[in-house]
Structure formats: structure tokens, C-alpha cells
Amino acid sequence: MPDPKPKRPERYLSGIQPSGQLHLGNYFGAIVQHLALQQAGNSFYFLANYHALTTVNDAEALRGHTFEAAVTYLALGLDPARAVFFRQSDVPEVTELMWLLLSVTPMGELERAVSYKDKIAKGIAPMAGLFTYPVLMAADILAYDSTCVPVGADQIQHIEMTREFARAFNHTYRSEVFTLPTHRLSVGATVPGLDGQKMSKSYGNTIPLFVTGKPLWKLVSNVKTDSTPVEAPKNPDTCNVFALYALFANATEKAEMAQRYTHGGMGYGEVKKALYEKIEEHFAEARVRREQLLKDPAFVEDVLREGAKKARAVARAVTDRARVACGVDR
Numbered sequence: 001m002p003d004p005k006p007k008r009p010e011r012y013l014s015g016i017q018p019s020g021q022l023h024l025g026n027y028f029g030a031i032v033q034h035l036a037l038q039q040a041g042n043s044f045y046f047l048a049n050y051h052a053l054t055t056v057n058d059a060e061a062l063r064g065h066t067f068e069a070a071v072t073y074l075a076l077g078l079d080p081a082r083a084v085f086f087r088q089s090d091v092p093e094v095t096e097l098m099w100l101l102l103s104v105t106p107m108g109e110l111e112r113a114v115s116y117k118d119k120i121a122k123g124i125a126p127m128a129g130l131f132t133y134p135v136l137m138a139a140d141i142l143a144y145d146s147t148c149v150p151v152g153a154d155q156i157q158h159i160e161m162t163r164e165f166a167r168a169f170n171h172t173y174r175s176e177v178f179t180l181p182t183h184r185l186s187v188g189a190t191v192p193g194l195d196g197q198k199m200s201k202s203y204g205n206t207i208p209l210f211v212t213g214k215p216l217w218k219l220v221s222n223v224k225t226d227s228t229p230v231e232a233p234k235n236p237d238t239c240n241v242f243a244l245y246a247l248f249a250n251a252t253e254k255a256e257m258a259q260r261y262t263h264g265g266m267g268y269g270e271v272k273k274a275l276y277e278k279i280e281e282h283f284a285e286a287r288v289r290r291e292q293l294l295k296d297p298a299f300v301e302d303v304l305r306e307g308a309k310k311a312r313a314v315a316r317a318v319t320d321r322a323r324v325a326c327g328v329d330r
Contacts, residue, residue, distance in 0.1 A: 009042060009147075010040065010042060010147050010148050011042045011043075011044065011144065011145060011146050011147050011148070012037045012040065012042065012043040012044065012146070012147075012148050012149070012150060012184075013043075013044045013045075013140070013141055013144050013146035013148075013149055013181070014030065014034055014044075014045055014046075014149060014150050014151070015045065015046045015047065015048040015051070015088065015140055016030060016031075016045075016046075016047065016048060016069060017048045017049075017051050017052045017055075018047050018048070018049055018052050018062065018065035018066040018068070018069040019052045019055050019056050019065060019201060020065060020201040021065075021068065021201075021206070021208040021209070022068075022069060022072050022208070022209050023199060023201070023206035023207055023208050023209060024191050024199060024206070024207045024209065024244070024247070024279075025190075025191040025193070025198065025199030025200060025206065026209075027076075027209055028191050028247050029152050029190075029191060030150070030152070031072075031073065031076060033150050033184075034073075034078070034083075034150065035076060035077050035078060037150065038078065038079060038082045038083040039082065041082055043082070043083040043084065044083070044084045044086075044144050044146065044311060044314075045073070045078065045083055045084070045085050045086075046085070046086050046087065046088045046091075046140065046311070047066050047069050047070060047086070047087050047088060047304075048088045048140070049062060049066050049087055049088050049089050050088050050089055050094075050095070050136060051088070051133065051136065051137070052065065052066075053129060054124075054127065054129050054130045054133060055124065055202075066087060067297065067300065070085075070087075070300050070303070070304055071290055071293045071294060071300055072209060072210070072290070073085065074289070074293055074300065074303065075210075075286045075287075075289040075290035075293055076209075076286050077286075080303045080306065080307060084307050084310045084311050085303060085304065085307040086304055086307035086308040086310075086311045087304050087308060088140065090304065090305070090308035090311075090312075091143065091308060091311050091312050091315050093143055093312065093315035093316055093318070093319040094136070094139045094140055094143050094315060095136075095139070096319055097139040097142065097143050097315075097318070097319055097322060098132075098135050098136050098138075098139040100169070100322050100323075100326060100328075101135050101138055101139055101142075101165045101169060102132065102135050103326075104165070104168040104169050104172050105135055105165055105168065106168075109134075109161060109164060109165075110131055110132065110134060110135070113133075113134050113157065113158075113161070114154075114157055115133070115134075115154070115155075115157070115158070116130060116131060116133065116134075122202065134158050134161045134162075135165065137158050137162065138158075138161065138162035138165045138166070141159075141162050141181050142162065142165075142166055142178045142179070142181075142318065143311075143314070143315040143318050143319070144311065144314050144315060144318070145179045145314065145318060146179065146181045147179060147181055147182065148181060148182055148183070148184050149162075149181050149182070149183050149184065150183075150184045150185075151183050151184070151185065152185075152190075153185060155183075156183055156185075159181060159182070159183040162181060163180050163181065166178035166179070166180050166181075167180065169322070169325075169326075172326075173325040173326050175321075175325040177318070177321045177322045177325050178318075178322075191243075191244070191247065192223075192240040192243050192244065193205025193206060193207075194206075194207070194219065194222050194223050194224060195224050196224045196240050207219050207220070207244075207279070209283060209286075210283060210286070210287055210290055212280060212283075212287065216276060216279060216280065217276055220272050220275055220276045220279070221269075221272055223240050223241050223244065223272060223275075224240055225239065225240065225241060225268040226238075226239075230264075230265065230266065230267040231264055231265055232264050233261070233262050233263065233264040234261045234262070234264070234266075234268075235261065235262075236257070236258040236261040236262070239261070239268075239271075241268055241271045241272055241275055242257065242258070242261065242271065244275055245257060245271060245274060245275045245278060248275070248278035248279065248282050249278065257271070257274070
């Protein structure tokens with residue numbers, strides 16, 4: 001009896017949009033998991049600057065955001081020797097694959113995209129780039145034979161769409177060009193913003209990762225709380241400040257703080273002070289590394305270029321397979 005086909009080792013792929021300062025929501029929702037998965041040694045992480053064009057229309061701002069995002073990842077511990085780290089725009093094969101996928105993508109699939117509907121509802125202009133965003137995202141994933149994509153719950157639909165586009169291409173051209181990826185749900189809870197909604201740049205309710213001192217205290221002080229008086233018991237499960245504090249605290253600290261909530265006699269200002277101190281302490285070392293990296297942009301650029309070389313080698317092989325399958329090879 002022949003041996004079963006060996007299982008392909010996991011290859012993780014994820015990207016982050018450089019559309020503004022990265023914040024606690026980005027960190028606990030994605031970056032922490034990315035840094036942990038790089039230990040597997042088969043991870044591809046990219047700065048999605050093509051995707052950012054759907055919301056950022058200032059060239060200098062986009063360049064600045066992209067550089068800042070690269071510095072942030074490196075300062076927080078991304079190791080270019082363990083993970084392939086690059087700019088999306090440095091891998092032109094991705095946009096070629098996007099066109100090949102568009103040729104087999106039903107309009108109905110794009111019209112049902114929840115993300116597109118949400119953004120239009122928030123007043124973002126219904127541009128073709130925004131409408132076809134899921135196809136570019138699919139090309140990003142499929143270009144590297146990715147098997148697993150770490151995402152938040154709001155991105156699961158995009159992974160399902162990626163699988164559908166890959167199936168459609170493989171079926172249309174009677175091939176097995178594309179690997180069908182699965183998603184890996186981010187372990188972090190949704191991070192509340194200053195107003196209690198999900199922390200997001202589009203809501204203007206974020207706490208940037210490297211803000212410090214008085215500016216940080218001003219933001220923490222503005223986290224929305226209810227009007228329960230100091231002496232009264234409070235519910236930690238419904239408090240935005242506690243939810244943020246719990247992201248940084250260990251199990252013992254969380255239990256002790258929750259007990260103080262339920263006993264009463266503690267004001268929200270005291271909890272905000274504890275949260276402020278946790279944020280300052282947690283990112284202290286990364287802030288130092290960030291300052292060093294900001295002084296050495298050539299190093300950051302070298303990391304991204306070397307990462308792009310590795311990424312392109314994989315993407316070129318996948319694109320060549322797709323070109324052969326659909327008949328546009330040379």
C-alpha cells in the first residue's frame with residue numbers, strides 16, 4: 001500500500017495595513033500572534049501598502065506610515081532571520097495573480113463582502129479598488145502557498161472568499177495551482193477603544209503603541225467609564241478600563257483588581273493609573289529599540305528588500321504555475 005501523501009508543513013501569512021499609527025488593537029489583535037508564530041520559522045508577514053491606497057491618498061503619508069510600521073514590528077521583536085518580512089508593493093507577482101483571479105471571480109462573491117458594505121456605510125467612496133479588495137487579499141495569501149492565515153473574527157469571510165477564488169481557478173483550469181488556506185483565529189479579545197467601541201483608526205479612538213508620558217496619560221484618562229461613585233461596587237466585566245488593564249496584567253493581578261472592583265471603595269482614576277503604568281512598563285524596551293531603528297533607516301530598508309527577495313522567489317513560482325494553467329505562459 002503506498003504511503004499517504006505527506007502533509008505540507010504550515011506556512012503562516014499575514015499582513016497589516018500601514019494606514020496610520022499602529023495601536024493597542026493592532027498589537028493584541030495581530031502583532032502578538034505574529035511574533036509568536038515566527039518561532040515556527042515559516043512565516044511571511046507583509047506591510048499591505050497597496051491595500052492602504054483605498055484609504056490613504058497622500059504619498060508622503062503612506063511612505064511614512066509604511067516605514068513606521070516596519071520599525072514597529074522590528075522594535076517589538078520581529079526577527080528577519082525567522083520570518084520573511086516585506087512590503088506588499090515589492091512583490092509585483094501579487095498584482096499579476098490578482099488579475100488572473102479576477103478572471104474567475106463572480107461579481108456576486110464581491111457584492112456580499114461584509115467589509116465592503118461596512119466601509120461604504122461609514123462614508124468611504126465606493127471605488128473599484130475597495131470593491132475588489134478581497135481579490136487582492138486572496139492574491140496575497142495564495143502567492144506564497146500559505147496554509148494558515150492568522151486573522152481576527154471580522155476577517156474570516158475574506159479567508160472563505162480566498163478559498164472560493166482558489167477553487168474557482170483550479171476548477172476552471174483543471175489544475176491544482178493554488179493551495180487552499182485555513183484561518184487561525186487570533187487568540188486576543190477585541191480591544192476596546194477610548195469610547196468603548198472596537199479600537200480602530202477609523203473611529204479615532206486608539207492608543208498608539210509608543211505614545212508615552214503626558215500624552216499617554218491624557219489618552220488613558222479619556223477611556224470611557226460609567227458614573228458609578230467611588231464607594232460603590234463596580235462590574236469589571238463591563239468596564240473598558242479593566243478590559244484594557246487585563247490585556248497587560250497576569251492572572252493574579254487581574255484577580256486582585258477584579259476583587260477591588262466588586263468590593264467598592266475604588267475610583268476609576270485609580271484603575272486608569274494602574275493601566276497607564278502597565279502600558280509604560282510593557283513597551284519600555286521596545287521604545288528604546290524603536291528610537292535606535294529610527295536613526296538607521298538604511299537597516300530597515302535592507303530588511304524589507306531582503307524579505308522581498310525571498311517572498312518574490314516563492315510568488316514567482318506560484319505565478320508561473322498559474323500562467324501555465326491558464327495559457328498565458330511564454
